[in-house]
Each structure stands twice: as C-alpha cells, then as structure tokens.
Amino acid sequence: MAVERDITWNIRHFQGALRCDRNFDVVYRVFRICGREACMFFVDGFAKDEIMEKLLEFFYGIQDEDLLRDAHTFSKSCVPYCEVAISGEEDTIVGQILSGVWAVFVDGMDQCVLIDQRTYPQRTTSEPDQDKSFRGSRDGFVETMVFNAALIRRRIRSPRLCVEHLEVGETSRTDVAVCYFEGRADPELVNTVRERIAQARVDALTMNQESLAELLVRKRWYNPFPKFKFTERPDAAAAQILEGDVVVLVDNSPAAIILPTTLFDVMEEANDYYFPPITGSYLRMVRFFTTFLTTFLTPVWLLLIQEPERVPGWLEFILMEEPAQVPPLLQLLILELAIDGLKLAALNTPNILTTSFSMIGAIILGDFAVQSGWFSAEVMLYMAVVAIANYNQPNLELGYALKFMRLILLVATGLLGLWGFVGGAALLFLVLVSNRTISGQCYLYPLVPFNGGELKKKLLRIGGGPPERKGA
Template sequence: MLWSKNSMKEKKPEEKEKTRISQSLDENIELLDAQMGIKKNFDVLTRQLVIGGKNVTLLFVDGLTNDQIVTLVLQNLTRLDHADMVPDSIKKLFRGSLGYTEVEEVEYLEDIVTKVLSGPLAILVDGSSKALIMDARIYPIRSPEEPDLERVVRGSRDGFVETLVFNTALIRRRIRDPKLRMEYFQVGIRSKSDVIVCYIEDIANPDLVDSIKEKIEYIKIDGIPMGEKSVEELISPGSFWNPFPKVRYTERPDVAAMHLLEGHVLVLVDTSPSVIITPATYFHHLQHAEEYRQNPTVGVYLRWVRFLGVAASLFLLPLWFLFASSPGLLPPQLSYIGISQPSEIPLIIQFILAEISIDMIRLATIHTPSALATSTGIIAALLIGELATRVGLFAQEVILYTAIVAIGTFLTPSIEIANANRLVRLFLLIVTALFRAPGFIFGVAGILVFLALNKSFGIPYLWPLAPFNLKALASIVVRMPVPVRNTRPSILKPIDRDRQVLAAPARKPSGGGKNK
C-alpha cells in the first residue's frame, strides 16, 4: 500500500534556527571560520578584494570552482566604481553587474556553508546582510561510456557518470517533455549529498511520487558515502533478510527514459553512476535493452533464451541432485542421469564447494588487475575443473552442471537479482538434500509464496503473475512490437494510460471536382 501524503510529516524533527548574515564582513568571516575551519583547511580559500570602494570577500573550495569562469566574472567586477555598489551592493551586483547565469541570494550563514562545501562560490560584501552564491563549480568527471553490465550490440554507447548534472542532462536529451520534473533534495546531515527525484508529472502516480519524496525528506543520517545503495536501504526498509531487490538499477539513459515513460519514478544520487528505478517487480530485473534494439522476433528469442538461463540457474542443480540421489524418480528413458564415477565426498558437499569456488573466482577476477584477470580465470578453471576431477574431489557431472548454472547466472541482466537467485539455489539444494522430493517441492512453493507476499513501494513483486494479468504477462513473455505497446502498466496507476495518440481519420474534401 502506498504511503499517504501526510503520513510522515508529523514525525519530522524541528529544524534548527538559522543565523542571519551580519552587515559586518569581519564578523561573517569569523563565524564562517568557526563553522568551516577556514584557517585550518588548506583547500577552503578566501580572496579579499576592493570593488567600488567596498570590501568584498570570495569564499570557495579549491578544486571545485572553475577558475576560468571566476576570472572572467571578476574582470568585470573590478571595473565597477563606487556608484555601482551603492546603496544596495548585493542587489546591484545581482541584477546588473554580475554577468553570470547561475547566481542566487542567501540570507543565512548556514546556507553559505552548505553551498560552498558543495562547490559554488560565495560573495560577501561589507555592509550587506545578504550574500551571493555563484554556481561556477566543476567536478572531476569521466566521459559517458557504455556501462559494462548493460552492453548492447546495437544502440547508444553513453552511460551515466558520477556527476549528477550530467546524468540529468542525459535524461533530458531523450525526454524533452515540459512535464518532466527533477526535484532536488539534500541527504545526510554531514555529507549533504545531492539527490534528485525524477518523474513525468502528468504520467506518474502522484501518491507514488509523494511517498518517495517524503521518505527521502525523512532520512536523518550523517552521510551516504555508498550513494544510491544507501538511499535504497533507507527508503525501502525491511529488506535486511530479503535478498530480492525492491528497486532496479540502471546505468543506461535510454533504459531510464523508457521507465519514465511507463510511469516509474527515478532517484539519482550524486557520485553514483547508477540510477534507481522505482517500483520494480521480479520481472523488471529480467529485461534487457538488447531485446528492444533487435527485431521483435529476435527479441522474443533472446528473451526466451535469457528466461531459460535464469530458470537453469535456479532449478538445474537442485533437480539434478534430487534425481541423482533418488534414481527411482526417473523414468527408464532418463536413467543415464546421475553420477558415472562416485566420489568419496558427499554430493551436497561437492555442490556447496563448487558454488563457493565459483564465487571465489568471480571475486578474484573483480579484484585482479585487468591484465591478469584472464590468466586468473584460466588458472582457476584448470585447478578446479581439470585437477579437481582427477583427484576425485569433484564428480565430472558436478563440474558440468555447475558451469551451466554459472552461465545462467551471468545471463541474468540484473546483478542484484542474480545474487538473490544464487542464495535461492543454495537454499533449494540444502532442503532437497535434507528432505529429497518433498523438500524441493515445499522449498519452491515457499519461495513463490515469499515473493508473492513481497511488495515494492506498494506494487506486488510477482505482478503480473500474482495478481494475474494476462495482457501484462503476455508483454513480459513476448517482446511486443512498438506499435502494439500502446498502454502503460496498469499496476503503476499512471495518470495517462495511453502511450500512443491515435491519429484522427483523414476527412474527405467537402467540395469536389476540378475547376472548369
């Protein structure tokens, strides 16, 4: 159930009273030094100037301010005379002399601290009870490259980066709708991290939007150094024992734009190249951009291959273990399924060791320099695959089926759902080893019930399978052509359900005949 509009407002603590800017420049600098440690920090700098007979101080963080822009602006300011600075210096600078686009007035010292530590530059004038904030910041940034986890054969090669304003620009480039909204929040009492809630106003469900915004506003923590993952855990509590992700991550702007047009809400966090998509069902994690970059028939085939791989990663090992340990369950035609050369180690121990070995290889490859990653994989494959079977540590079939399952795990588009499926597979292996066929059956049933009871921001996690929706389920099983996908998912309760505007039939001419 979606949170009501006013469900959290009563719990929010009272805001601390702010300190107004004094007309004494020295007093302001002294108070700012007490809060920011200007004299103790080598990278928090001040620059004293005399502009039009007025003492002016610039306050900024070295490395976050674009020196070229500031230099050009100061060249204009140094030409001002006394008449250009009186009677109201801040107002005259703001409205006429400060030739820069992103400038705002502030009245409180706390606003100066927050803004300056975020990167903008503060301009304080002696005798003025306000200050100017000039957003001439510049952050270290890498080029928008294609994300490794969501590569496509044909399609755009840009991806989100760690700088928030670049990510919002990538979305706006694809959706030039005046109803697209990017609402700004700051999260973290100490970190003051920038967070954006993105949605299309006349499509997204207002209750869903309000629920997410209120949860973000209510976050009271010192900082979110882990970026989007910290935000996810703070706005979707109760997921500690639940391995299944309640949101979807993407690093592709086209995928983010597609979900916006369906009625989803995005959460963007500064310093994070991944965007949170809310809400997200289990089947959202099984879709990939490659399916929509190919012919619909090819897209259907790719989707079915992916579904088959995900199903194998979940059920192949428990099923084979069940049939290998209980041969009587197999018909005579499948009697060859089993172990050709038994090992001294119990079968369930072999599978658990094989699973741990695969994860050790995966983690070692991640933490190994790129030049050595291939060599690490080859060495691990030889040691675990070849030598382990020769010495009798693993049966050959265990290596074969574990390799197939590993491929199915890597076929899963979402690394979060792949990790959850890995834990489910281990759970099914253990209950099958303990209780054989009843354990497997009740284990699968228990997982399905658990998923059916889950919700992501009020949306059933197994929709459209539970609750059942035939039309929506068909669009998941089959990659529909674009002209057929003319409605948005009903479970999101979008304001505008139609995706395509049907053209009015052409009218016949009222008069006829040629001119005589």
C-alpha cells in the same frame, strides 16, 4: 546566524565556520569594488578559473556606488552570470560554498551573493560495463548528478519532465534528484518517494544509492530479492520515465534507481528493445529460461540421483557411473562457495593476469579436482552450466537472491528428498509472492495477480517500444 553588514565580521566568522586555517582547498580572497571592501569564498577544486577572472575584471570596472546599496541590486546589475542567488543564512551559505558555489560578501550588505560557477571532476560518459547493448547509444551516467539529469533531459524535451532536487544527510548533504513525467507517473508514488527522502534522518549516504535505497524501503533481512532496478544507461532511465516510473539520481553515483520494480522489470534489458520484435522476444525468452535453469538444474539432478527409480530409461545417462567418494550434496555446496571465491579472486586480480587466472581456475583446478576424486565429472558439468548461465542475468542482486534459493533447495532436497524439493519450491514461491514494491504492488505482477495482457507484454517483445504503464 545571519550575515552582518560589517565585512570584517563576516570574513572572520566564515573563516572560522569553514576552518580556512585547516582546509587548504577552502580559499578566500579580499578585494575592493568601487572603493568598498569585498571578499569571496570558494573551494579551489570546484572553481572555474576563467569565469572567476572575468567576473573579477568586471567587478573592478564598477564605478557607480549606487549599484552596491543592497544584494538584490548588486546581483542583478553587477554580476554578469546566469546562475546567481542571494542568501543571509549561515547554514545555506556554508553548504553552498562546500558544494562548489562561489560566495561574495560586500561591505554594507546583509546578504551574500552566491554564484554557481562550479565544475566537478568527472570521467567521460562512456558506455557502462554492466549495461552494454549491441545497438543504441554508447553514453552512460557518471558520478555528477547535474550531468546525469542533462542526459535524461536531452532525451525527453518536454516541460512535463520534472527533476526535483532534495538533500539527504546531516553531514554529507548529498544531492538527490527525483525524476518523473507529470501526468504519467502515479502522484501517490511520487509523493511517497519525495516524503521518504525528505524525512530521512541520517548523517550521510555512505554507500550512495544503496544507502538511499535502504531508506526508501526497509527490506526484511530474510528476503534477498531486489526492490529496485539500477541502471547506468540514460536511454533506459528515460524509457522508464516515459512509462510512468520514478527515477532517483544520487550525486557521486553513476547508477539511477528505478521504481516501482517487479521481478519481470528487473529481468528486462535494453537489448530487448534495440532489435526487431521477434529477435527481442527470443532474447527475452532465453533469459527467462536460463534464469529458471540456474535455479532448478542442480536440485532436480540431485533429486533424481537420490531416487534413481524415478528416472525414465531415456534419462539414465544423467546418473553417476561410479559411486561418489564425497556425497553429491556436499560436492554441490562446496562448488557453490568455490565459484564465488574464484569470482572474488578474479575481481581483485590485475587485468593483465585475469585471463591467465581464469584458465588456471577453470581447467587445471577442475581437471585435478575430478582426478583426485573430490568431485565427480557430472557435478563439475552441471555446476559449470549454472555458473556460466548466471552471467545471463543482468541484475547481480537478483542472481544472488536466486543463488540463496538454490542453496535452500539443495539442502532441503538432499535431506528430505522429494518432499524437501517441493517444500523448497513452495518457499521460493512464497517469498516472491510476499515481496512488495514501494507502491504496494505484488512482486510477481502481472503473474500474481494475473493479468494476461500485461504478462504477454512482459514475456514477449510486442510492438516497437517499451510496454505500457504497469497496472495496480
């Protein structure tokens, strides 16, 4: 429905459309401009009071009625503000008001003037807890998409940086921005991302970026490996854009989505590039080694204690000195669940008690568990190594994906021995190879298909900046 020239009808209609009688924060104010009745609608929590007062003062001072003959003339001559638009469509006006824009109706005009003077409540752009670095900037993304786009724009001052705006959700109308560098990003990938976001038919993005990620790529439920890389660091997002990747920002979320993403991309970290090449290479190799260790340490140990005749003499110390009262496989599975249970308990523990809780869980419970005979000291040792090494993995979703694969390896090894271990390892490789990025690229590229030059750049920190654009 379009806006009418009758101001009385417009006020009554939009009062009903915005439920002003039920919503205390949706405010309307009737005033006069040069003898004509006018009305403004806005959301109280989004309005800037100082700017509103100055605009009202300017409106009261208008003396020339010719400036009010239509919305175009009024917006150009009577609104001393930068971000101004006009619209006559009800859905557009209601959506803009609820997103924080100030809507001005004037008697005799069949269009509304929209003044974007909104401000959103936000926290400071402090360094994120998950993506900390020893060096580099200390700012981080916040829940306001406009500020996140500005943090990227501050680092890439080029007109070729494109930040396209889209809306997702019939009810929520969540703002989404697609960021890419024209000339470096794959146009087909950009079109794919844009079309999938535009064609999304959902009521709301209830879980912000995770809901959008599931709309972009329909994951197979049995494949837990992440298809996206999330970051809360503006410098990391800007670096990926300059590489040719696409970054998606979602309003109300402090994390940016980076795509396409392979396994090697997920395991990269900002610290790799904030140190000299030799140090960055060392940190990266340590990360790859510990990731491999956490996946295969306990299954290999279980295989060796089940078949002690395969253990060479110099490795006999890894065997259990006393027969276990509880089967080692069951011990390992119980501890896998117990560690996650302790993590959840620590997450819900007040900060002031977290240290005490960790000491109780790690020392007292562990010591009594060994003394009571439930767990052997060897099992506790290897599971402690796995639990601590897991924190070396920067991506939480990848850590849990590898955990699920480790559980499959443990069960297969415990039931079938060597053939079970080989079958579990083959299944892990098959799951990784069959996984595809949003661009259709193999998840293990540049290992599969093999590209020696790119693989060297992924494993070693060569040169002074991020690696070149990924191949097809």
